[in-house]
Amino acid sequence: MAEENLQNKIDVIVVGAGPAGVSAAITVARGGKSVVLVERAPFAGAKNMYGGVIYTHAAQEIFPNFEEAPIERYIAKHSYVLLSEKDSTQISYKNPEHEKNAFVAIRAKWDKWCVEQAMKEGVYFAPNTLVRELIVRDGKVCGIKTDIEEYYADIVIVADGVNSLLAKQIGLRKNIKPKNAALGVKEVIKLSKETINKRFALEDDKGCAMEIVGKPLEKLFGMGIIYTNKDSIAVGIGVSLEDLKKQKMKPYELLDKLKEHPFVADLIEGGELVEYSAHLIPEGGYNAIPKLYTDGAMITGDAAGLVNNVHFEGTNLAMISGKFAGETALAAFEHNDFSSNMLCLYAKKLENSFVLKDMKTYKDVVHLLSGRCSSFLNYYPDNINKFFNIFTCADGEHKKQKFQKFTKDFFVKRSLSELFKDAIAGIKIVFGILK
Amino acid sequence: MDKKIEDKLFTLKYKTDSKCHLHPDEAKCLQCLEKTCTIVCPANVYSYNETDKKLTVSYEKCLECGACRIACKYINWEYPQSGKGVIFKKS
Ligand SMILES: Cc1cc2nc3c(=O)[nH]c(=O)nc-3n(C[C@H](O)[C@H](O)[C@H](O)COP(=O)(O)OP(=O)(O)OC[C@H]3O[C@@H](n4cnc5c(N)ncnc54)[C@H](O)[C@@H]3O)c2cc1C
Ligand code: SF4
Ligand code: SF4
Numbered sequence A: 001m002a003e004e005n006l007q008n009k010i011d012v013i014v015v016g017a018g019p020a021g022v023s024a025a026i027t028v029a030r031g032g033k034s035v036v037l038v039e040r041a042p043f044a045g046a047k048n049m050y051g052g053v054i055y056t057h058a059a060q061e062i063f064p065n066f067e068e069a070p071i072e073r074y075i076a077k078h079s080y081v082l083l084s085e086k087d088s089t090q091i092s093y094k095n096p097e098h099e100k101n102a103f104v105a106i107r108a109k110w111d112k113w114c115v116e117q118a119m120k121e122g123v124y125f126a127p128n129t130l131v132r133e134l135i136v137r138d139g140k141v142c143g144i145k146t147d148i149e150e151y152y153a154d155i156v157i158v159a160d161g162v163n164s165l166l167a168k169q170i171g172l173r174k175n176i177k178p179k180n181a182a183l184g185v186k187e188v189i190k191l192s193k194e195t196i197n198k199r200f201a202l203e204d205d206k207g208c209a210m211e212i213v214g215k216p217l218e219k220l221f222g223m224g225i226i227y228t229n230k231d232s233i234a235v236g237i238g239v240s241l242e243d244l245k246k247q248k249m250k251p252y253e254l255l256d257k258l259k260e261h262p263f264v265a266d267l268i269e270g271g272e273l274v275e276y277s278a279h280l281i282p283e284g285g286y287n288a289i290p291k292l293y294t295d296g297a298m299i300t301g302d303a304a305g306l307v308n309n310v311h312f313e314g315t316n317l318a319m320i321s322g323k324f325a326g327e328t329a330l331a332a333f334e335h336n337d338f339s340s341n342m343l344c345l346y347a348k349k350l351e352n353s354f355v356l357k358d359m360k361t362y363k364d365v366v367h368l369l370s371g372r373c374s375s376f377l378n379y380y381p382d383n384i385n386k387f388f389n390i391f392t393c394a395d396g397e398h399k400k401q402k403f404q405k406f407t408k409d410f411f412v413k414r415s416l417s418e419l420f421k422d423a424i425a426g427i428k429i430v431f432g433i434l435k
Numbered sequence B: 001m002d003k004k005i006e007d008k009l010f011t012l013k014y015k016t017d018s019k020c021h022l023h024p025d026e027a028k029c030l031q032c033l034e035k036t037c038t039i040v041c042p043a044n045v046y047s048y049n050e051t052d053k054k055l056t057v058s059y060e061k062c063l064e065c066g067a068c069r070i071a072c073k074y075i076n077w078e079y080p081q082s083g084k085g086v087i088f089k090k091s
Helices: A021-028 A055-064 A107-120 A167-169 A191-197 A241-247 A252-262 A263-267 A315-335 A340-351 A354-361 A365-371 A373-392 A399-412 A418-435 B003-010 B028-032 B036-040 B067-071
Strands: A009-015 A035-038 A051-057 A071-083 A088-094 A102-106 A125-126 A131-137 A140-146 A151-158 A182-189 A206-214 A222-228 A232-240 A272-282 A295-297 B013-015 B022-024 B047-048 B054-058 B075-077 B085-087
Touching: A009 A021, A009 A315, A021 A055, A021 A107, A021 A151, A021 A315, A035 A182, A051 A055, A051 A315, A051 B047, A055 A102, A055 A315, A071 A222, A071 A373, A088 A263, A088 A373, A102 A107, A102 A206, A102 B036, A131 A151, A131 A167, A140 A295, A151 A315, A167 A182, A182 A241, A182 A252, A182 B067, A206 A373, A232 A241, A232 A252, A232 A263, A241 B036, A241 B067, A252 A340, A252 B003, A272 A418, A272 B003, A272 B067, A295 A315, A295 A340, A315 A340, A315 A354, A340 A354, A365 A373, A373 A399, A399 B054, B022 B028, B036 B047, B036 B067, B067 B075
Parallel strands: A009 A035, A009 A151, A035 A125, A071 A206, A151 A295
Antiparallel strands: A051 A102, A071 A088, A071 A102, A131 A140, A140 A151, A182 A232, A182 A272, A206 A222, A222 A232, B013 B085, B022 B075, B047 B054
């Protein structure tokens, strides 16, 4: 590297200060190598939005002192809600032993806190710095080009999120297809802590994560979420970009429809909108994972499509993949080998962990579900609500007749062949997961 | 509905870039029937005027999500310059 200005040369450059990037950078610093973490935003988290849940197992693995972070609420209650035109069915799960499994955090605060910890451990943080492209020489990635300058490193860890223009530039991946992307839009609505606790039946600082399927999103593959912050709640939807295109529906109008449903309207009543946001989610799953490394570079987190959509997990996969990339970089320095031969260790670490194992388990689920979304996310939820409507309604009419009509309608409104296809998809999902 | 999205965007802070970072291929836009960009964009950045056959790009409202670049291959899409663009504080 004789020709390069030595002042602009460092051991490792990490691009993107999301959960993947910060975990990679702190791992490298802990191993005693010099590392700069580059972020295009004025502060870490300023460009980032998500549903709201951080998983304790991953947070703890990277930041043993994570309990000092700006946590909104630990999730003590998980609710699943099925919506029809006006009515709703809700199932809630609580387990006092699992109350600290996950927590809600706001990215502008959480990402910022994580980077502050990384800086304390020696990571050099460069905000307000957009990486325009990676510098590639003789097929090897050896640095970055920003708006102003060029910087060189033995290894570049690419953690630039779902759009990853950089992984695309070096040919590791192509643009995501609309069917492999979901668009998330979300509103944060301010309500007092007391009101939130009352409406969600929560005590003190305990929180609730709610996942919603059904009517307002009919015809689209997508779902709604409601998560409780300390003194605000997040209401959002994630919907297939392909379906938005096909159905010609605007994402914010769909979100408004969800907010107008009586179930949601009751929860947010009187609240003040304090922030609106949007972001893409990679939905391609295991089958869409690109090659994860090349000479001098590794790609992590959303940039590599590492999201488990069935369980709404992304930040934990990002953090652990970042950690593995950091560990691999350290091993590369030990062997003084920054080629693919060495960096394939990163892919092996991922394969041996829950990250790729879980993604493999669910490799066909999203595809099967999206193919049958009008039934699994609409027809069946609607019928569950119809059932409860009959079950709970005393109106002086004969119950047997009502149930007979319900059963008849159930089979008449959906042809046997459709029901059969649903059953096949259901079986494939279960066997796909268990095999 | 348009007022509603403007109200939503009003909650956001922006450090507006001096130049536009979204570059649709105007020739393709003229022939484009779907106008997908005007549908999928969560910030109502794109609007098409039928009479003067022009696509307006209000890039200063952009949330930098990338939905338009995935949905339409004729947009030359960049991030705003270093430090510019939208700032989320509560998401
Ligand atoms: C609507 C929605 C809901 C979600 N809900 C959850 C949830 O509840 N729980 C969960 O675990 N996961 C959730 N996810 C997924 C999760 O947010 C992501 O998987 C996770 O943030 C990925 O982390 P990352 O570090 O790979 O990427 P990001 O968090 O996107 O970070 C990438 C960073 O790189 C920066 N950057 C990009 N390009 C450049 C460049 N060229 N130069 C410099 N900097 C750059 C960006 O500004 C950003 O800070 C959700 C996602 C969405 C969109
Ligand atoms: S940007 Fe794309 S979708 Fe929008 S009008 Fe032009 S060609 Fe059509
Ligand atoms: S990046 Fe997102 S917010 Fe910006 S113009 Fe494209 S779709 Fe709209």
